[in-house]
Amino acid sequence: MLRALKGGIANYLAFLVKPAPPVLSPYRAPLAPHRALVRKTLFLAVCAFAGIFYGFVFTVFPPFLVIILSIPILVLMLVVIWSLPDQKTGPTKLLTRLLFFLLIVTVLWPNYLAIALPGMPWISVRRVVGAMVGIVLLLCLSVSSDFRGRLKEALTATPFLYYGMIGFAIIQFATLFWSDPPFSSFFLVLDHQFVWTAAFFASVWVFQQPGRVRLYAALMVGMTMFLGLMAIAEYRNQAILWASHIPSFLRVGDEAVERMLTANFRDGRYRITTTFGMSLTFSEFLAMVSPFVLHRAMNAKHVFGIAFWVIADITLLVLTYMTTARLGVVGWIAAHCFYLMVWTFRRWRQNPSDLFAVALVVALPAAGAMVLIAMTSVDAVSKRTIGGGSTGLSDTGRKEQFRMAPPVIARNPLGYSSGKGGPALGYRTPGGQLTVDSYVLTAVLDYGVIGFIIFYGAMISMIFGLSKVTLEEDGSDPDIHLALAVAGSLVAFLAAKLVLSQEDNHTLYFVLLGMACAILARHRQAMAGRAIAPPSAA
DSSP, rough: HHHHHHHHHHHHHHHHHOOOOOOOSSSSOOHHHHHHHHHHHHHHHHHHHHHHHHHOOOOHHHHHHHHHHHHHHHHHHHHHTTTSOOOOOSSSSHHHHHHHHHHHHHHHSSTTOOOOOOSSSOOOHHHEEEHHHHHHHOOOOHHHHHHHHHHHHTTTTTTHHHHHHHHHHHHHHHTTTTSSTTTOOOOOOHIIIIIIHHHHHHHHHTTTTHHHHHHHHHHHHHHHHHHHHEEEEEHHHTTTTTTTOOOOOOOOOOOOHHHHHHHHETTEEEOOEEEEEEEEHHHHHHHHHHHHHHHHHHSSSSHHHHHHHHHHHHHHHHHHTTTHHHHHHHHHHHHHHHHHHHHHHHHHHHHTHHHHHHHHHHHHHHHHHHHHHHHHOOHHHHHHHHHOOHHHHHHHHHHHHHHHHHHHHHHHHHOOOTTTHHHHHHHBBBOOOOOEEEEEEHHHHHHHHHHHHHHHHHHHHHHHHHHHHHHHHOOOTTTTTGHHHHHHHHHHHHHHHHOOOOTHHHHHHHHHHHHHHHHHHHHHHHHHHHHHOOTTTT
């Protein structure tokens, strides 16, 4: 046995000193065995050292260094994805399913039900699914030239949105260098790239496919109906239904989460929240969904269908009232006024002799004036829209924040980084809670003046772009026909963001931006096809 062992060692040593075999040009000669062994040994030694070093740093040092050391791992992952061979198609079906799953998780799963590890961000379902969307999107971009070409073609339909989204992502990463302390918002910025930026680019691709925009509208309306039933049960319970039944591994020991789980009342009435972190964000969501319900009512073919969707729309307003959040009511009114005005103008433009359209053209401004008069003169309406009464403290605080903001913005017009605008502003409620009560302030403080212009400019440009599509499209494509409902949803979001700083619904907003880009691209293709079609085909 000893002789066999010696013989094996001798043969292996002879193999190592054996020179590399000669090859003909232009082929490359393989490494000699001993050189290959040295390289493998060095590679394994470096991996072992890196593992020991990372384990030591993660155990001993503060989370700040952990954030920095995670960057090489992410870069290595990106290099691996980039080096994958090109294929005819990428995993686009998986991307579509993951995007819709992200929408379901965003609406139906409370984001505060997560796993919290010391020094690390919450491991929530939304973040996990968002990361999967981002990774699959990168895979599609890496392996499929067809995916890249079609995505770029759609994005070029809206250059401001295309370059604005890239610029907004760059701004988020750039502000990490001068945040206090530097890179302290890294995980938050990374999270935004998955559930915001990746969701946008994935949406541009997904909603180019026929039927996907209608699927989004049906999904949002269906989930809202489910949440409506949940809201009724919660209102009867006078507390969040699962507040005392959360498993220990999903309960985050955080003061903010405890406030979310605590029953909230205003003027003696319970404020419903369902799966959202607070009643304000649930109210914002209801306002964003209402244009899709209104669209169903305006396009129903039968009386029973019209009655059903009108009742559903009014039910949304009732649910919004149950949140006792003014921003939802204002968003609902703004979205409906916008939708009805554009719809009326389109109908009158297509048929100037339509008496119903002419009557609406006259009646809508009068109705709008009456609403404004009621908002300013009727006490009950004013308190539920403009403010007053128990909401006076919130209004006073917001005015004080806008007064404090200009010198803070002037000190750093480039932005303080994600989540750092509140500490930079330094406004606290009488209870000592640090807060910012308008995303106008949050955007300009976190991402600077340029980031503010991109965020709100993208929103406003898409509202005008979709309105133009509505006036031009002929109703032959049911997805493009939803352009006005998408624009109305953006109007509701814009109204809410004037007085709300929370980012719970921002994933839906970036998906809507991607959807708007896809609709504009599809409309441009349809218009181009209509222009070159022969008269008989047209």
